[in-house]
Amino acid sequence: xKKFAILIILLTFSLSVFTQKLVPKPTPKVLTEQExxxxxxxxxxxxxxxxxAEEATFWExxxxxxxxxADAADLxxxxxANQSAKWLxxxxxxxxxxxxxxxxxKMSEFxxxxxxxxxxxxxxxxxxxxxxxxxxxxxxxxxxxxxNEKKDKGAFDDKSARSEQLLSLALQSVESNPNLAFSLAxxxxxxxxxxxxxxxxxxxxxxxxxxANRLFDMALVQLAATDEAQILGGYLFKAGFTFATNSSGxxxxxxxxxxxxxxxxxxxxxxxxxxxxxxxxxxxxxxxxLLDTPEGKLQAQxxxxxxxxxxxxxxxxxxxxxQPVRNFLADLQKQLxxxxxNQLGEKYESLSNLSKDATKKQMYDALIDDxxxxxDNETNPIAKKLAYIRAAxxxxxxxxxxxxxxxxxxDDENLQEDVISFVLYRxxxxxxxEKEIETAEELAPQIKETLRRSVIKIAVAQALLQPKKDxxxxxxxxxxxxxxxxxLLNDVQRELQxxxxxxxxxxxxxxxxxxxxxxxxxxxxxxxxxxxxMINKAGKFNLKDNAAPQLGIxxxxxxxxxxxxxxxxxxxxxxxxxxxxxxxxQVASIVERLSVKELRGIGRxxxxxxFFQKNKTLxxxxxx
Amino acid sequence: xxxxxxxxxxxxxFALNNFSxxxxxxxxSSLENAxxxxxxxxxxxxxxxxxxxxxxxxxxxxTDKELFAAMTNGKLDLDADHKIGEFVAKNSIVKTSxxxxxxxxxxxxxxxxxxxxxxLVADLxxxxxxxAVKDKVTxxxxxxxxxxxxxxxxxxxxxxxxxxxxKNIIVSFDWVLPFTRFSHLPGVNxxxxxxxKEDGDFSKKVVLPARTGNSKTITVKQ
Numbered sequence: 001x002k003k004f005a006i007l008i009i010l011l012t013f014s015l016s017v018f019t020q021k022l023v024p025k026p027t028p029k030v031l032t033e034q035e036x037x038x039x040x041x042x043x044x045x046x047x048x049x050x051x052x053a054e055e056a057t058f059w060e061x062x063x064x065x066x067x068x069x070a071d072a073a074d075l076x077x078x079x080x081a082n083q084s085a086k087w088l089x090x091x092x093x094x095x096x097x098x099x100x101x102x103x104x105x106k107m108s109e110f111x112x113x114x115x116x117x118x119x120x121x122x123x124x125x126x127x128x129x130x131x132x133x134x135x136x137x138x139x140x141x142x143x144x145x146x147x148n149e150k151k152d153k154g155a156f157d158d159k160s161a162r163s164e165q166l167l168s169l170a171l172q173s174v175e176s177n178p179n180l181a182f183s184l185a186x187x188x189x190x191x192x193x194x195x196x197x198x199x200x201x202x203x204x205x206x207x208x209x210x211x212a213n214r215l216f217d218m219a220l221v222q223l224a225a226t227d228e229a230q231i232l233g234g235y236l237f238k239a240g241f242t243f244a245t246n247s248s249g250x251x252x253x254x255x256x257x258x259x260x261x262x263x264x265x266x267x268x269x270x271x272x273x274x275x276x277x278x279x280x281x282x283x284x285x286x287x288x289x290l291l292d293t294p295e296g297k298l299q300a301q302x303x304x305x306x307x308x309x310x311x312x313x314x315x316x317x318x319x320x321x322x323q324p325v326r327n328f329l330a331d332l333q334k335q336l337x338x339x340x341x342n343q344l345g346e347k348y349e350s351l352s353n354l355s356k357d358a359t360k361k362q363m364y365d366a367l368i369d370d371x372x373x374x375x376d377n378e379t380n381p382i383a384k385k386l387a388y389i390r391a392a393x394x395x396x397x398x399x400x401x402x403x404x405x406x407x408x409x410x411d412d413e414n415l416q417e418d419v420i421s422f423v424l425y426r427x428x429x430x431x432x433x434e435k436e437i438e439t440a441e442e443l444a445p446q447i448k449e450t451l452r453r454s455v456i457k458i459a460v461a462q463a464l465l466q467p468k469k470d471x472x473x474x475x476x477x478x479x480x481x482x483x484x485x486x487x488l489l490n491d492v493q494r495e496l497q498x499x500x501x502x503x504x505x506x507x508x509x510x511x512x513x514x515x516x517x518x519x520x521x522x523x524x525x526x527x528x529x530x531x532x533x534m535i536n537k538a539g540k541f542n543l544k545d546n547a548a549p550q551l552g553i554x555x556x557x558x559x560x561x562x563x564x565x566x567x568x569x570x571x572x573x574x575x576x577x578x579x580x581x582x583x584x585x586q587v588a589s590i591v592e593r594l595s596v597k598e599l600r601g602i603g604r605x606x607x608x609x610x611f612f613q614k615n616k617t618l619x620x621x622x623x624x
Numbered sequence: 625x626x627x628x629x630x631x632x633x634x635x636x637x638f639a640l641n642n643f644s645x646x647x648x649x650x651x652x653s654s655l656e657n658a659x660x661x662x663x664x665x666x667x668x669x670x671x672x673x674x675x676x677x678x679x680x681x682x683x684x685x686x687t688d689k690e691l692f693a694a695m696t697n698g699k700l701d702l703d704a705d706h707k708i709g710e711f712v713a714k715n716s717i718v719k720t721s722x723x724x725x726x727x728x729x730x731x732x733x734x735x736x737x738x739x740x741x742x743x744l745v746a747d748l749x750x751x752x753x754x755x756a757v758k759d760k761v762t763x764x765x766x767x768x769x770x771x772x773x774x775x776x777x778x779x780x781x782x783x784x785x786x787x788x789x790x791k792n793i794i795v796s797f798d799w800v801l802p803f804t805r806f807s808h809l810p811g812v813n814x815x816x817x818x819x820x821k822e823d824g825d826f827s828k829k830v831v832l833p834a835r836t837g838n839s840k841t842i843t844v845k846q
Binding site for chain 1: 674678680682714716781783785790791792793794
């Protein structure tokens with residue numbers, strides 16, 4: 001009986017095997033040489049990411065570790081979701097070990113964002129993209145852990161840690177999923193109207209006007225404070241601009257350049273604008289204010305700042321309230337400034353003597369004259385130098401000769417050289433952006449400071465290599481321009497070898513690599529290797545920072561913001577981007593030479609990320 | 625009558641007691657001048673020839689009342705158009721060869737004219753009187769004392785060129801130096817120190833002598 005059973009089983013098995021043989025199997029596709037190469041590179045990329053994620057948990061730099069774990073999880077989620085979720089959860093827990101102090105104490109009056117909150121955004125972004133339930137779990141933990149109101153808030157900080165993360169996620173998802181962005185922003189209103197709410201509203205409106213209107217209406221219902229009114233007012237009347245009051249009652253402003261040229265929402269939503277202005281009147285411009293305490297004074301100043309930014313809108317959208325608001329504001333100004341006088345006349349003689357129909361050019365000339373005179377008359381020697389710097393910086397970039405003349409009056413060799421070099425640098429970048437390449441090239445040798453001169457050469461090289469709109473340009477001319485670009489970049493490489501290593505010199509070197517990689521990959525790899533040595537010497541560098549070098553004047557923090565920075569990308573990613581497809585192994589090998597383990601790990605992940613991005617289509621085809 | 629006389633005597637005794645204290649301070653030669661020691665403790669390019677520092681300052685006198693009003697109005701700043709208080713002195717100094725420690729130190733001697741000395745004496749007198757009754761102090765007394773309190777205010781900039789960092793660094797300050805701490809440090813009345821760090825950041829510190837005992841240090845880090 002037992003034998004019979006075994007026989008039946010064997011028969012069944014052999015039949016089954018036979019049947020399988022009868023079904024024609026799809027012929028496995030023979031991979032091409034290129035596909036085999038890509039597949040092998042993919043294994044290398046996956047291994048680079050996995051190795052980094054495993055090492056990251058032991059890094060001393062917890063910030064870098066969290067970023068690496070989140071990036072690794074995102075990159076390999078499709079390969080191994082379980083492992084990626086574990087990395088992400090590990091990263092989320094590790095955030096507790098990161099400092100909560102503001103990133104930049106000097107900016108704490110404006111923004112008080114800590115590394116901790118930025119890392120929460122990084123992890124939540126991946127979680128929302130890959131596993132919504134996991135993301136909701138993280139948000140809940142955050143709400144349970146953090147107090148509702150943020151302490152030591154900067155003027156442009158969000159209301160709470162929760163609202164900060166919800167709005168950050170909303171901004172990230174608005175492009176791909178406006179409904180999700182709406183829902184996240186709506187949830188943020190539980191803690192009040194936060195600074196980033198304005199950004200979300202503006203971005204949401206680009207995708208879905210109705211959703212943006214609904215969100216605005218919800219916010220208007222709970223409008224309670226002047227800072228909240230500034231956010232809704234900015235959205236309605238001046239996209240990208242938000243005004244606020246600093247701790248001493250002065251007006252401060254933040255601008256989002258990506259939104260500043262959008263048409264005012266109020267033009268297409270006059271009723272909403274009217275409703276907002278009425279609400280602002282009832283809440284802020286119709287109630288008596290007592291100025292006998294510092295708090296009362298600060299509140300009065302913030303109302304004054306709000307009124308200055310929205311008063312002109314009453315004429316168009318709520319004309320019936322113009323007079324009452326005007327009366328209220330006149331009283332408020334009298335209280336705030338009992339000895340009110342025109343200070344412009346004292347400080348700016350030429351400017352205040354101009355006729356009302358003066359041209360823009362006349363106003364500019366008068367302003368510079370006044371600033372220069374003020375510097376001439378200053379008796380304090382340091383204040384005098386600062387006043388000349390201020391006057392020189394206020395000249396227009398193309399008016400560099402005037403700026404240079406003013407800077408020439410600075411009675412300090414180092415300072416004078418720094419300011420003149422900066423004025424020429426700013427002018428040369430302006431001329432590059434205006435396609436006046438020859439003028440920029442003429443100015444470059446006059447710039448004594450190496451890094452500024454190098455950035456000009458990189459910008460000129462980039463301009464020379466731009467595809468020409470005029471297709472009739474002869475090949476000989478194109479070759480000549482390529483040759484000029486090569487010479488310029490070669491100069492940069494040589495000069496950087498003699499320069500002290502700094503954050504800016506590393507960025508400049510990466511910028512030169514980015515341009516060089518477009519037409520001479522061997523030389524670009526060579527420069528990349530030189531840059532890695534510079535990074536090793538510096539011991540620290542943010543491989544993810546693509547911003548242009550900050551080459552402003554030492555004594556003017558805002559000077560670098562007045563520069564028309566070249567749109568090149570001065571980060572590691574930019575430098576490597578044009579090398580990945582052709583020289584993946586070499587780049588991976590150069591990255592291994594980064595001596596700081598955290599930097600090496602981040603370098604690996606960034607290289608792998610670019611590999612996956614560049615070969616997305618091919619990898620999808622192979623996996624099919 | 626007897627009672628009134630007794631109180632008058634008490635007041636006279638109290639005043640004489642305090643007057644003698646103030647007179648003692650007044651005869652002290654330190655009252656003829658205010659001495660402020662400023663030290664650049666360290667900078668990365670100390671030993672490099674091109675490194676240098678420059679100090680430009682202005683000293684004024686203000687009452688606490690003015691100071692409070694300026695602080696709440698946001699007017700306490702280094703802008704020449706906003707400077708508050710009564711002018712006392714201003715000057716500037718440039719020092720090079722910083723490897724030599726002496727060139728990283730400067731003692732400012734600010735001559736105090738009769739008017740300022742009288743203010744100083746009046747403030748010290750007022751403090752002594754206040755201290756005598758401080759166990760029975762009322763909010764009104766405290767407020768009156770605060771309104772009479774006077775201070776030096778020192779506006780200034782230190783401009784450093786560090787040849788190692790190849791960088792110009794400016795350190796601005798507006799320090800309030802209370803009259804009441806004026807005569808408690810031997811040799812100098814107030815002391816300030818500055819330091820430039822390897823990354824180009826800086827620290828600044830003013831050392832205010834305590835009323836009694838050890839000096840109290842207030843550190844301001846930017």
